Amino acid sequence: MTGKGYVVVGGSAGMGLAAARALAREGASVVVVGRDADRAETAAQQVAEAGAVSAHGLSYDVSRPGQAVAAVDEAARILGRLDGIAITMGTAGMMPIDSDDDAWDTAFHDVLLATTRSVQAALPHLTATKGAIVTTAAYSVRAPHEPRLPYASLKAAVATFTRGIARTHGHAGIRANSVAPGAVETDALHAIRGYVAESKGYPYEEALERALVEDFGFDAALARPGQPDEIGALIAFLLSDVCAFVTGQTIFADGGAP
Structure with missing residues (x-):
């Protein structure tokens, strides 16, 4: 991945940070995006230490209108190109279905709109490089249960959206896959x-x-x-040219859950 540039939305912690480090170990330049500026900068330092050609941290909340475009455009400007984007955020919605509308709205913006907005912002840049997209679904889309049904429903929408992007933008050379982690x-x-x-x-x-x-x-x-580094390695793998013929898939990384 030397000479290539990637942005990881939600890359200031957890699986996103692990993915950013995995990209760095392959010689990529990486921009991590997180809501908290200090955490994003600390994450960028860790990514640099992992071997990134360059590493930068940006503070944006992509669940809010306009923030995804600003984040991706700034990342592309810093990198000079954009070869791939991973969206690893979206943890809201672990709540009962009778939660009030405000809670549902928060989950909708955090899990689904943050992803769709980030992908839409990246598409013009990725068309130029025939780049790749990795979104984050969840094991629970295959085994939803009531205590987290809002979360599972929105993550299922993420997987469907990702497959749709793969189908509609594959002619431009863009690949899109989703990772569905289990307990990590x-x-x-x-x-x-x-x-x-x-x-x-x-x-x-x-x-x-x-x-x-x-x-x-x-x-x-x-x-x-699972461990974050195990999921991060999978995300980096799907962003790489090793997976040049893999698109429109939801990859379950759940340790063999039933």
């Missing part, structure tokens, strides 16, 4: 590991795994949560 030990799950170890007296290294099985009915074949 980002900051929220990592905090549960420590809490469960302390409250239940489990060994720290197996506390999260036991809690997932005993409290949430976790039944993945690998019997463990």
Whole structure:
């Protein structure tokens, strides 16, 4: 990926930051976009340390009108080109279906519109480079259940939207795929590991795994949560030319969940 430039929306933490680091290790130039300016700058420093030719952090909230265009245009200007975009944000909507309209509206903007706006902003730049798009769906689109049905429904829309982009823009050489992670030990799950170890007296290294099985009915074949770097590597793989004939797919990275 040397000589190529990528933007990771939601790249200041978790799977997005892991994806940015994976791109950096392949010699890419990377711009990470996050809502918090300090976190975005800290993430950019980590990406630079991972080997990026150049790394920059930008502060935008792409769930708000106009912010995605501003973020992507500035990233493309900094990079001098745009070969790919990954959108890894969108965690709202883990709520019951009888949540009020304001909560639904927040989830709609955070999960779906943040993605559609970012993709739309990137398309003119990607047409010039025959670039790639990776969005983030979720394992729960395949196994939705009531406590997070709004989230799963909106993530399913992300997957459908992504396949539609692949179909309608493939003639321009643009590829679009979606990653659907299962349980991944980002900051929220990592905090549960420590809490469960302390409250239940489990060994720290197996506390999260036991809690997932005993409290949430976790039944993945690998019997463990994924790690952000594992998902980040997959995102970078899908953005790369190694996947030049892969488009319109939703790739489940769930450790063999049923």
